[in-house]
Amino acid sequence: MTIIHIIQVPIPYPVKWVNCYYFEDSIPTLIDTGLNLPECYESLVEGIRNSGGAASGLRRVVATHGHMDHAGLAGKLRDLSGAEILVHADDQTKLLTDKETIESKIAAFDRILLETGCPEEKRAEALEPLSERFSTFMSHAAECVPLNGGESIQFDDFNLRVLHTPGHSPGSTCLLNEANGDLFSGDSLIDELYVDPSSSMEPLSTHLASLDMLVHLPVRRVYPGHGSSYANFKNRIKRIRQYHDRRTAKVKEILQNSEAPQSPYAIASRLFGVEQGIDLLWAVSSVRFHLERLESIGEAVRISAGNSAYNYVPAVANS
Ligand SMILES: [Zn+2]
Ligand SMILES: [Zn+2]
Known part of the structure; x- marks a missing residue:
């Protein structure tokens, strides 16, 4: 049994x-x-x-x-x-916790931080604890x-x-x-x-x-x-959907109320306050997912900000 x-x-x-x-x-x-x-x-x-x-x-x-x-x-x-x-x-x-795997994971995180417009000192601070976490946890x-x-x-x-x-x-x-x-x-x-x-x-x-x-x-x-x-499984799923919809709407609102193009980092700073260390990674990743969602439904446009970083602007409705 x-x-x-x-x-x-x-x-x-x-x-x-x-x-x-x-x-x-x-x-x-x-x-x-x-x-x-x-x-x-x-x-x-x-x-x-x-x-x-x-x-x-x-x-x-x-x-x-x-x-x-x-x-x-x-x-x-x-x-x-x-x-x-x-x-x-x-x-x-x-x-896997071999050196090569850990280095490639950290490089991937660094790429995200760079692309989402995080300042260099913030990037270093967010990446610093990762190697030890990956190899000990x-x-x-x-x-x-x-x-x-x-x-x-x-x-x-x-x-x-x-x-x-x-x-x-x-x-x-x-x-x-x-x-x-x-x-x-x-x-x-x-x-x-x-x-x-x-x-x-x-x-x-x-x-x-x-x-x-x-x-x-x-x-x-x-x-x-x-x-x-x-x-109450179906209710939970409904709540999770609503949670994401609210956050997508919030990201859209910030984008629409901004004069200049916004990096995911800039939006994350406004949405979550100034995040540090590993929390910064989650904050910019979260905003990035919602921006990608807005982009996929034609509500936002991604533009280059140089040095492989990118910004977003609201999509302009064609009339
Ligand atoms: Zn878990
Ligand atoms: Zn998990």
Whole structure:
């Protein structure tokens, strides 16, 4: 018989906890792991023990996506137990911590900051902590089992269907128990859109398309990566859409009320105040997604600002 245990692992992020789900089953399985930090590891190991299992007995570790708070301990748990790691193919490089991968991630972040018009000293300040974060919060895990969406992960009493829900990250997934409607959603249903800036996709429209796909599924209860489980799934999706629509409208308003062309950085500064360090990265990325959305619906135009940076102006209606 399969019993699911929720283990709340503390993380040093504003959300405070990540939910890890331990499946007591003839194939002991964990969904999501917490960061590769001693306090996360100890809390997770203790949680599995309190659930009647042992971290060393894990056979499968499924990461809903490749972010460090969800997959950070996957490599370490595999070293301990020999468990296989399942993660979507599009997020697999996030589990690598070799020098070359980290350098290319940081270069991608730097490119975003440059393109979005961040002043040089702000860029340096935002990038400074990244190298250490990337190499300590994640344990290296090459050769994971790639998921592509559509797979069925089998347990003694049910199966979980893998749903590819890109947007939050390119390889974000949800896992659906089609028999009872339980959905393990990772970060695919959080309000704010934190995304890997190096991805080639247009994250906001991709995210909204994933929500459109999810909303039609027979979901009874959602087990998210952060926060409590909840039942009113369709309402949550509606709220997330409204949240993004409001922010797109706000970005549009700032653009329309500006005399000069605006960089994403300038708009982010007005929208969020002056952000610093890693928050700056999220702030300019967020504004960039909304500007891309406005551009794709013909409401804004992107113009070059030189040195690979760009600005936006409102689209002029043709009469
Ligand atoms: Zn995430
Ligand atoms: Zn998360």
